[in-house]
Amino acid sequence: MLRIFLLGLVFGIALTMGEIISWFRIQEMFYFESFHMFGVIGGAMAVGMLFNLAARRFKWGTESGAPLDIHQYTTGWKRYIYGGTVFGMGWAVTGACPGPLFITLGAGYWPILVAIFGALLGTFLYGLLMKHLPH
Amino acid sequence: MHTFDPWPWQVVGPLIAGVMSSLLLIGKRFGLSSNLRTMCSIAGANRFSDYFKMDWKSQSWNLVFVLGTIAGGAVARFALLKPGPVIINPKTALRLRAWGIDDAGTSFAPDILFGPEAWSNPAALAFLLIGGVLVGFGTRWANGCTSGHAISGLSAFQWPSLIAVAGFLLGGLIVAHLILPLLIPLL
Numbered sequence: 001m002l003r004i005f006l007l008g009l010v011f012g013i014a015l016t017m018g019e020i021i022s023w024f025r026i027q028e029m030f031y032f033e034s035f036h037m038f039g040v041i042g043g044a045m046a047v048g049m050l051f052n053l054a055a056r057r058f059k060w061g062t063e064s065g066a067p068l069d070i071h072q073y074t075t076g077w078k079r080y081i082y083g084g085t086v087f088g089m090g091w092a093v094t095g096a097c098p099g100p101l102f103i104t105l106g107a108g109y110w111p112i113l114v115a116i117f118g119a120l121l122g123t124f125l126y127g128l129l130m131k132h133l134p135h
Numbered sequence: 136m137h138t139f140d141p142w143p144w145q146v147v148g149p150l151i152a153g154v155m156s157s158l159l160l161i162g163k164r165f166g167l168s169s170n171l172r173t174m175c176s177i178a179g180a181n182r183f184s185d186y187f188k189m190d191w192k193s194q195s196w197n198l199v200f201v202l203g204t205i206a207g208g209a210v211a212r213f214a215l216l217k218p219g220p221v222i223i224n225p226k227t228a229l230r231l232r233a234w235g236i237d238d239a240g241t242s243f244a245p246d247i248l249f250g251p252e253a254w255s256n257p258a259a260l261a262f263l264l265i266g267g268v269l270v271g272f273g274t275r276w277a278n279g280c281t282s283g284h285a286i287s288g289l290s291a292f293q294w295p296s297l298i299a300v301a302g303f304l305l306g307g308l309i310v311a312h313l314i315l316p317l318l319i320p321l322l
Contacts, residue, residue, distance in 0.1 A: 001199050003161065008200040011154045012207020013215065017139065018147030021208065022221045023244050027231060030311035033224035036144055041285050043148020044155070048290030051156040062162035069164050071287050073278065073295035080295045083276025084284070084302020090269025091303065092310035093262065093318075095244075097281040098167040098274060101267075102201050106208025109249035114260050118267020120178075123171040125268070126275040127184035133276060 012103045021104045023095030030092050078134040090122075139215045155287055163196060166283035167204075168274035170197050219243075234319040247322050258322050277302065 018040055019025050029037035052070070054060070061067055073080075091097050094115045096104055101119060104112040126133075155165040172187065173194045180187035220241045228240030236245045246252060253259045274280040277299045279288060285303065288296025 001196065004158075004163070004196050004199045005203040005206075007154050007157055008203020008205075009207040009210070010150065010203075011200075012204035012209075013211045014142070014147050014150040014154075014207075015204075016208050016211030017142040017216055018144065019141050019221050019243075020147065021244075023248065024221045024223045024227070024231070024239060026307075027311065027315075028223050028227045030307045031227060031230075033227045039144030040148045040151070041281065043144055044151035044286045045148075045290045047149045047152035048155050048286055049292075051152060051159075052291050055159070060160070062160060064162055066162060068159045069162060070159070070291045071164060071166070071279070071283060071293055071296075073288060073293050075295065077295070077298050080277050080284075080298035081302045081305075083273050083278070084299035085273070085306035085309075086269055086302075087273025087277055087280060088303040088306025088308075089310045089314075090266045090271075090273055090306075091281075092307040092315065093266030094270060096270070098171060098270065099204060099280075099282055101270070102167075103204050103208035104244075104249070106205035107212035108209065109244055110251075111249050111253040111259070111263060114263040115267035115270070118264040118269075119171055119271035119274075120175055120267075121264075122268035122271025122273070123175050123275050124180050124183070124271075126272045127172075127175065127180060127186035130184070130186055130276075 011099065012106060015100060015103050016107055021096065021100040021107060026091065026095040076135060082134065090119075094118075136214055137217050140217055141221075151286060152290070155282075155290070158200075164283075165287050166197075166279060167201070168271075168280040168283060169194065170201050171271050172275060173198060231319075234316065235322065236319065256322065262318065262322060273306070 015021050020040060025037055028034040055068055101116050158165045173191045176187040176189050176191045221243050223240055231239035238246055248259050284296040284299040
């Protein structure tokens with residue numbers, strides 16, 4: 001658990017030092033007025049891809065010998081495009097995706113608590129309505 | 136203390152990939168938005184929907200990760216990062232100032248939303264609340280956010296993640312270009 005905490009610590013430091021938690025950076029991103037956010041996400045994706053390719057090639061497993069728990073998303077497209085669009089709308093408003101929601105709190109911008117409460121409320125609403133939504 | 140300039144994307148991107156890879160090697164999955172479901176479950180939402188009937192203890196490691204990120208935000212802001220504004224594109228700053236965000240280009244986060252003054256501004260609180268609801272609802276519907284889809288999913292060649300990321304961009308563009316110009320001046 002200490003290692004997990006430290007990985008979270010690194011993630012929080014990296015996203016703060018990289019200004020990813022700044023509302024301004026998100027506004028810039030959605031107007032394509034800076035490469036910064038695309039560089040961060042694209043860079044993480046590219047290096048992650050190299051890791052995944054190497055893991056497949058060299059059959060890396062977890063430290064306990066199990067296969068890596070790679071995300072295997074169910075097929076279909078509706079939940080991804082609809083849910084993704086709703087999330088994107090919220091991202092442009094709050095300037096924070098779920099990681100930065102919490103990191104921003106750590107950085108001392110207390111009103112983000114309202115957005116965190118909103119995100120929990122939104123999650124709860126999804127749980128109530130999911131049976132009636134296309135997936 | 137407070138000696139570091141902001142880090143460029145060439146540093147931050149690979150660091151995030153390192154965190155994702157380390158979690159996989161430990162036997163976990165990098166994904167922040169699933170914590171929202173876990174938190175609702177702990178708060179008792181399982182009484183209202185089967186979606187929250189889950190073994191949240193098996194997800195408690197991810198809550199520890201979240202605690203780490205909160206600590207990381209505090210360490211970075213209060214010990215590492217040189218105080219100063221986020222230097223954004225002057226075009227972005229000009230536009231936001233025209234909408235009434237007076238500190239665009241001169242602060243880290245807009246005071247009107249994230250400063251103490253936000254607590255006495257009902258419009259700002261409603262803005263944050265509605266945005267948060269969209270984030271929670273959307274990420275759970277799409278079964279992932281930036282960490283799960285854009286970084287973990289795309290780097291593992293998951294097609295559904297590409298659809299989700301297209302959605303992120305679509306939703307963000309609609310709101311940033313069509314809705315925010317109307318809403319922000321009301322704050």
